[in-house]
Amino acid sequence: MGDMKATNIILQGLPADIYSLVNHHRVANDLWERVQLLMQGTSLTKQERECKLYDAFDKFTHIKGESLHKYYLRLTQLINDINIYNMKMEQFQVNTKFLNCLPPEWGKFVTDFKLVKDFHTTNFDQLHAYLEQHELHANEVRLLHERNQDPLAFVAKQQMTPPHFNTY
Known part of the structure; x- marks a missing residue:
């Protein structure tokens, strides 16, 4: 299956707010890793996610x-x-x-x-x-x-x- 087709299948099943963040990823694999990352966050509390993001910003270099x-x-x-x-x-x-x-x-x-x-x-x-x-x-x-x-x-x-x- 072509990369484009795989990408489109993945994109069709996403909630709108997540789609808007990943629709610029043209390579299916990058897209998939990004979706997994965003979706796995749903099991964390909002507070935990915020801490992780602030931490990532703090350590960003x-x-x-x-x-x-x-x-x-x-x-x-x-x-x-x-x-x-x-x-x-x-x-x-x-x-x-x-x-x-x-x-x-x-x-x-x-x-x-x-x-x-x-x-x-x-x-x-x-x-x-x-x-x-x-x-x-x-x-x-x-x-x-x-x-x-x-x-x-x-x-x-x-x-x-x-x-x-x-x-x-």
Whole structure:
């Protein structure tokens, strides 16, 4: 059975509120895992689920090697889950989490953004769009840092290079 067909069968049987959260998952397997996750929550009390979500938000961080887009999607999913329970999460809390958990190569852009934008009015979709324009640069910064991670090794390499003498 094709992926599309399987996806459609799964989608048809969902309650509307859950459907609206997962209908953008085009791959049946991703969709199914997401549905299971949301449905298994029904056995927990609302309070337990809220605690789990706050905890997940608290522990949320960038995974090494993860692209900006993947990072953004994970946070978006978490915020969607938080919104289902009408838990109050302030815009600036989400923005702060989004920016502060980025790896160090984003530092310059994070600072620039904090200087120009209002954290209370900007949403993190705009934040993601802004940072995405600088992803290439951030990756270059990361590669430079990785190459010169050990400053002593870098200095030693510089000293081993023989000076260039002009002989006449």
